[in-house]
Amino acid sequence: MSNITVDTPHYRKVNAHKLSLEYSQAFFSLIVSLILTIIFLINGFDFSSTSIKPFFFSAFVAYLFSTILQMLITWRIKQNLKKFGNIQQATRKWGYIQLISLLFGNVFTASSALLLIKEKKSIDYIFAVYMLLAQFLVIAVSSLNLFKPYVADTFLLGMYILVGISLFYLYIFYLLPKINKDSLSPTKVILLSIALFLTGLTGNLFAILLGINLLHRIKKDKQSGKNAWSTTWKKISNNFSAMLGLFFIIFLFTLSICSYLTFDRDLAIENNYSAILQTPSLTYPLGTDDFGRDLLSRIIFGARISLIVGFLSTIIPLFIGGFLGALAGYYGNRADNMIMRLLDVLYAIPGILLAIVIIAAFGSNTITLIIALSVGSIPTYARTMRANILMISNLEYIESAKALGANNFTILFKHAVPNSLAPMIVKSTLTIGSAVIATSSLSYLGLGVEPHIPEWGNILKIGSAYLESHSYLAIYPGLCIIALVLSFNFLGDGLRDALDPKLD
Numbered sequence: 001m002s003n004i005t006v007d008t009p010h011y012r013k014v015n016a017h018k019l020s021l022e023y024s025q026a027f028f029s030l031i032v033s034l035i036l037t038i039i040f041l042i043n044g045f046d047f048s049s050t051s052i053k054p055f056f057f058s059a060f061v062a063y064l065f066s067t068i069l070q071m072l073i074t075w076r077i078k079q080n081l082k083k084f085g086n087i088q089q090a091t092r093k094w095g096y097i098q099l100i101s102l103l104f105g106n107v108f109t110a111s112s113a114l115l116l117i118k119e120k121k122s123i124d125y126i127f128a129v130y131m132l133l134a135q136f137l138v139i140a141v142s143s144l145n146l147f148k149p150y151v152a153d154t155f156l157l158g159m160y161i162l163v164g165i166s167l168f169y170l171y172i173f174y175l176l177p178k179i180n181k182d183s184l185s186p187t188k189v190i191l192l193s194i195a196l197f198l199t200g201l202t203g204n205l206f207a208i209l210l211g212i213n214l215l216h217r218i219k220k221d222k223q224s225g226k227n228a229w230s231t232t233w234k235k236i237s238n239n240f241s242a243m244l245g246l247f248f249i250i251f252l253f254t255l256s257i258c259s260y261l262t263f264d265r266d267l268a269i270e271n272n273y274s275a276i277l278q279t280p281s282l283t284y285p286l287g288t289d290d291f292g293r294d295l296l297s298r299i300i301f302g303a304r305i306s307l308i309v310g311f312l313s314t315i316i317p318l319f320i321g322g323f324l325g326a327l328a329g330y331y332g333n334r335a336d337n338m339i340m341r342l343l344d345v346l347y348a349i350p351g352i353l354l355a356i357v358i359i360a361a362f363g364s365n366t367i368t369l370i371i372a373l374s375v376g377s378i379p380t381y382a383r384t385m386r387a388n389i390l391m392i393s394n395l396e397y398i399e400s401a402k403a404l405g406a407n408n409f410t411i412l413f414k415h416a417v418p419n420s421l422a423p424m425i426v427k428s429t430l431t432i433g434s435a436v437i438a439t440s441s442l443s444y445l446g447l448g449v450e451p452h453i454p455e456w457g458n459i460l461k462i463g464s465a466y467l468e469s470h471s472y473l474a475i476y477p478g479l480c481i482i483a484l485v486l487s488f489n490f491l492g493d494g495l496r497d498a499l500d501p502k503l504d
Helices: 009-014 021-043 054-083 094-104 107-117 123-147 155-180 186-202 205-217 222-237 240-262 295-331 333-347 351-362 366-392 396-403 408-416 418-444 456-466 472-499
Strands: none
Touching: 021 054, 021 107, 021 240, 054 094, 054 107, 094 107, 107 123, 107 240, 123 155, 123 205, 123 222, 123 240, 155 186, 155 205, 155 240, 186 205, 186 240, 205 222, 205 240, 222 240, 222 472, 240 295, 240 472, 295 333, 295 366, 295 408, 295 418, 295 456, 295 472, 333 366, 351 366, 351 418, 366 408, 366 418, 396 408, 408 418, 418 456, 418 472, 456 472
């Protein structure tokens, strides 16, 4: 007997939780919150002296509360979907209670709560939610410096700026219903967008995305400008793991920029022999290393290097490889053979080995590291672009442009290349994570940035010598590397699904 697919209202109702975005978000937040609760519980006890650490134990109690509440919310969502096929308003109101977790810094349950409260979520609302969460989390992390023995001279100025921007974001959040109903004048929407762009210079790219989305509302050709942008971001926003990855990247980027004002670099690079190998505490949330340097400050300053090297070592081969691949794919024949055979020679050398050779020849510093990682990635981008151009070159609009007398340069860079960018963007997002791993790996081997610079690979190298006695020195930078790489991979997967025309 052949298998019969059952598709009845009862079947869809029973399996609705498997398709619900709110349920997947709530379940994911529950798992992450539970893991963090266990981590705080482990750190809340000093097993050597059998005493309680007040800061971490308080964090454990707070996270335990939000985790239990999240468990109840997740259960109610599942029961509602199984019984009614949708989430009831009574369950959505539980999200308001869960917003208390913002006070504990639990952005996972808070983001789930904000997305649960709103039944019909526009792209503006989603951007505003993550924009606020990123801003609040940056303020929370920066405020930990209040417990340090000293702070940066610009700390108060930086905190005032961050709080002021947060109030502006809350005002934007308040105005969103009016913007969605088109009850605000186009001039005011433009001014709000400009203000969002300016605040986005602090690194909170969600503000820039929201500003761009608001400008799309007042374009004269609204429908043509809305389709590609809105459709793409609607798909990405429906992918919770992709949005979570984007959130962590933007949060880390924002924190890296704001740390110029709120964090003191001396705590990360200057030796403090009175605070050697301090365990995590309120003063030093992640502890100190073997020279008394604050591990939290070192990780935050190290994030700058990881992000800069990761982005630049991806953008450089993206442009160079994309340009060479476009020429090879469009002109073909002799140009194709010459360019691709030379790149094949480069491709035959393992990327990490090529990077080691370049660093050994020109010295160990950040610029050399970027060049070393960039050179080895050029062939892969060239191959991707060449394949896209070869596929597009035979399409009707390219033939039409040739028939109308357009020159090859115009056809290639005005028509062919722009329509080949989607796979390149997805590939670059996925390979940034590989660049971050390569950066940390080379620094761990002593071939990356200079040893005295707080970079995640350097921090991990120091921590590896204290795995038995002070394992946190290796665990925290290792977790940061894992989280950043996973975030880029999640975002890359989301972009691939959103930009794939076969999934429309």
